[in-house]
Amino acid sequence: MQGSTLMATTSLAKYGDVWVDFRFVDGLKLIGGTFDGQGRSAWPFNSCPKSSTCKLLPTSLKFTSNKHTTVTGVTSLNSKFFHMALVGCEHFKGTGIRISAPANSPNTDGIHIEASTDVRIQQTTIGTGDDCISIGHGNSQVLISGIKCGPGHGISVGSLGKYSHEKDVRGLIVRDSTISGTTNGLRIKTWANSPGSTVAANMTFDNIIMKDVANPIIIDQNYCPYAACPDSVPSRVKISDIFFKNIRGTSSTPTAVILHCSRGMPCQNVQLQDVHLNHPSGISSISSCTNVKATYSGIQLPPPCI
Numbered sequence: 001m002q003g004s005t006l007m008a009t010t011s012l013a014k015y016g017d018v019w020v021d022f023r024f025v026d027g028l029k030l031i032g033g034t035f036d037g038q039g040r041s042a043w044p045f046n047s048c049p050k051s052s053t054c055k056l057l058p059t060s061l062k063f064t065s066n067k068h069t070t071v072t073g074v075t076s077l078n079s080k081f082f083h084m085a086l087v088g089c090e091h092f093k094g095t096g097i098r099i100s101a102p103a104n105s106p107n108t109d110g111i112h113i114e115a116s117t118d119v120r121i122q123q124t125t126i127g128t129g130d131d132c133i134s135i136g137h138g139n140s141q142v143l144i145s146g147i148k149c150g151p152g153h154g155i156s157v158g159s160l161g162k163y164s165h166e167k168d169v170r171g172l173i174v175r176d177s178t179i180s181g182t183t184n185g186l187r188i189k190t191w192a193n194s195p196g197s198t199v200a201a202n203m204t205f206d207n208i209i210m211k212d213v214a215n216p217i218i219i220d221q222n223y224c225p226y227a228a229c230p231d232s233v234p235s236r237v238k239i240s241d242i243f244f245k246n247i248r249g250t251s252s253t254p255t256a257v258i259l260h261c262s263r264g265m266p267c268q269n270v271q272l273q274d275v276h277l278n279h280p281s282g283i284s285s286i287s288s289c290t291n292v293k294a295t296y297s298g299i300q301l302p303p304p305c306i
Helices: none
Strands: 005-007 018-023 029-031 034-036 059-064 067-072 075-077 084-087 090-095 098-100 111-114 117-127 133-135 140-149 155-160 169-180 186-191 199-213 217-223 238-251 255-260 267-278 286-290 292-301
Touching (some): 155 169, 255 267, 286 292
Parallel strands (some): 005 034, 075 098, 084 111, 186 217, 255 286
C-alpha cells in the first residue's frame, strides 16, 4: 500500500480493541503507506490514565503470533490507543517507521512489544503522548537502534509485575538513539505488590543522547500511574545485569539518575559507564538511589550515589 492512506472511522462502536490486526502470518511484508487513526475524537473517552478498570480503545496496528515479519516505511498518525503492538511474534524487523501524535494524547504508545523473540526496530522516528517504545513481559532478543524519540515518555521496559502470569524479559539492547523533550529517557518500571516473581535481566543501553529529558535514567520499582496504589508488599520483579553506557546530554530536572529498586528484591549488578548529564541552567545534577548494588566507571555526572 505504498503511498496510500488508510483512515480509521471515528465511531468507537465499530471497534473491539484493535483496528488492523495481522494474525498467524509467516513472511508478512508491509511496505509504505499511512495509517491515520483519527484519534482526536476518541482521546476524551480514554479513562486509562486514571483507572485500572478502563475500557481499552483500539490499537491501530497489531501483529499477533506472526513469524518473519518485515515492516518498512510505514507511517502511523494519531492512534486512538497504541500505534503499533507486537504480541507473540518471532523474527520481526521494522525500519523507517514514522509515528506521530500530540504530546497530550493519552496512552498512544508508539510501539509496544510483548511475548516476542528476535525483534529489531531500527531507524525509526516516534513522537507521541506515551512511551515511544514499551517493552512488556515475555520478550527476549530485542534490538532497538537509530531511534529518534520525542515528545513522549521515552523508551521503557514495563510496566512489569502487575499480573501473575507474566514471563521474564531478557536480552534487550537499546543503542545509537536520541531522546528529546520527554518525561523519561531510559526507564525500567515495575509495580509494587506484584503477584508473581519474574526477572528483567541482561539489558544494555548504549550511546544515547538526551536533550532536555526530565528523567534521563530511571529504575522505578514502585510504579503507579494512579492517584493511589497499594505498596505494602515490595515488588518481586528481580532486576539484574543492567548496563548504561555512554549516556550524555541534558536533564531538565536536577535529578538526572534515579535508581529506586525494591526493598524486597534489590537490583543486582547495575553498571553505569561514561554518564554525562548536565542541567541546562548550570546547577549541579544529582543521583538518587535506594536498594541497588551499582558500580561506576569513566565519567560520572551526576556523581554516583553514596
